Amino acid sequence: MNKLLNFLDLTKGEDNKETVLENVKSNISFRGANLWILSCAIVVASIGLNVNSTAVIIGAMLISPLMGPIIGAGFALGIYDFELLKKSLKNLVIATFVSLAVSTIYFYLSPFKETQSELLARTSPNIYDILIAFFGGLVGVIAITRKEKGNPIPGVAIATALMPPLCTAGYGLAIGNYRFFGGAIYLYTINCVFICVATFLIVKFLKYPRLVQFEKAREKQITYVITTLTVVLLMPSIYFGYTLFEERKFEQKVNSFIQNEFTDKGYTIIYQKTRYKSNSSSVEIALLSKRFTPQESAEINQRLKIYDLKGTQFKIRQDTTNLKQDILNQIKNDKANVDEKDAVIATLRNEIENNKYDNTSLLNEARILFPVLTDISISNHPFNVSQEKKDIVPVVIYSSIKQLNREDTQKLEQWIKIRIKKNTVEVFWKSTSN
Known part of the structure; x- marks a missing residue:
């Protein structure tokens, strides 16, 4: 047992406590070069989120100096150095506001404002993010207290992902989506607090000397405040984690249902949409060629119970024609x-x-019967097409000094009908001056 405890002893390889504290204090301040490095890292991370590139996001986290004030706050709480705590929190606030400002400006100016998967991943924190932050923080603070520090800090920065949540919050502000902003800021706060809590626990475990000695009651009060803050942040993330777990279970059941009832039977699915809600989930699909009758659709809905999907609304989208x-x-x-x-x-x-009339011949013939005529012409006018009979009604225009009387006009009309073999004609008079 002693060998096992000796094997797990954290005090082995521990650096001088005063040296460790000096290193922590030196990495807290955000002035000059640190501020420029942070701004550049934020721009790189924002670009990575904008183009959905994980490699670029990791590169940004490798150069981020955000870990310093968070570790500093954890050490300050562990040794009751409230001046150090005040300085750490002040610099963390400065770094946070600078990061938000830079990322908001970038996303506001960027022509690409589509919500990529890397951005969405930072808008719904859950219990797993707390575990990542806490154990990442443990790695970070243990590494800082070693003589041979190696290079674990970049890995901690990658694991706890401090920069992407800040950039996502800036994205939410730039596009006016405050749900994104709230989710990302909550994730960033979780990371900060639980890295700080992990640092506090390691500092206590390694028994770093206290700067100020308090009475037991005062120490309990400080511990109570830290515990309360931890629980307040823990409860929502537990709920989100449970929701995520239930959503994953629901998706697995739906996939099993779709696989067994459709895919394995040779039906090609061209559309699928799944909505998960604790009280009203739904699944919609569309098939390439298979058409289901109402009775078949009802039977499929009944089989949802077999897959523990009772209460889920299932709909097959298909044309009714x-x-x-x-x-x-x-x-x-x-x-x-x-x-x-x-x-x-x-x-x-x-x-x-067939109705190309010789007006000259018609005039000569007509003048035998009606000597007063000076001219006569027949044409097929477009607006005289009968829509019902689809026939053309000839229009007759005769010229004379004096208009024919009614009886002579009727005789002229009857003669033209017989002459051109039409049942209907329209006769008009055109005056001719002397």
């Missing part, structure tokens, strides 16, 4: 309409071609 038959009918109707139009056009063309 026979698309293939509709297309064939439409083609047939279009062909019939075209044939009918062609027949009408051919009839009208024939009518026009």
Whole structure:
């Protein structure tokens, strides 16, 4: 047992406590170069989130100096150095506001404002983010207290992901989506607090000397405040984690249902949409060719119980008409309409071609019966096409000094009908001056 405890002893390889504290204090301040490095890292991380590149995001976290004031706050709480705590929190606030400002400006100016998966991943924190932050913080503070520090800090920065939540919060501000902003800021706060808590616990475990000695009651009060803050942040994330767990279970059940009832039966799914809510989940699908009757759809809905999906609304999107038959009918109707139009056009063309009248011959013949005529002409006027009979009504215009009386006009009309073999004509008079 002693060998095991000796094997796990954290005090082995521990650096001088005063040296460790000096290193922690030196990395807290955000002035000059640190501020410029932070701003550049924020821009790089924002670009990575904007183009959905994990490699670029990791690169930004490798150069981020954000860990300093968070570790400093944890050490300050562990040794009751309230001046150090005040300085750490002040610099953390400065770094946070600078990061938010830079990321907001970037996303506001960026022409690409689509919400990528890397951005969405930072808007719904859960219990797993707390575990990552806490154990990442443990790695960070243990590494800082070693003589041979190695290079674990970049790995901690990657694991706890301090920069992407800040950039996502800036993205939320830039596009006016305050739900994104709130979720990302909550994730960032979780990371900060639980890295700080992990640091506090390690400092206590390694028994770093206290700067100020308090009475037991005062120490309990400080511990109570830290515990309360931890629980306040822990409870929502536990709820989000439970919701995530239930959503994953629901998706697995839906995938099993779709696989067994459709895919394995040879049906091709061209659309699938799943919505998970604790009280009203729904699944919608559309198939390539298979069509279900209402009875078949009802049977499929009944089988949801087998997959523990009772209460889930399931809908198969399908056209209520026979698309293939509709297309064939439409083609047939279009062909019939075209044939009918062609027949009408051919009839009208024939009518026009057959009604080319010799007005000169007609005038000579008409003057035998009506000597007062000086001119006569017949034409087929477009607006005289009968829509019902699809026939052309000839228009007769005669010229004379004096208009024919009613009886002579009727005689002229009857003669023209017989002469041009038409049942209907319209006769008009045009005056001729002496």
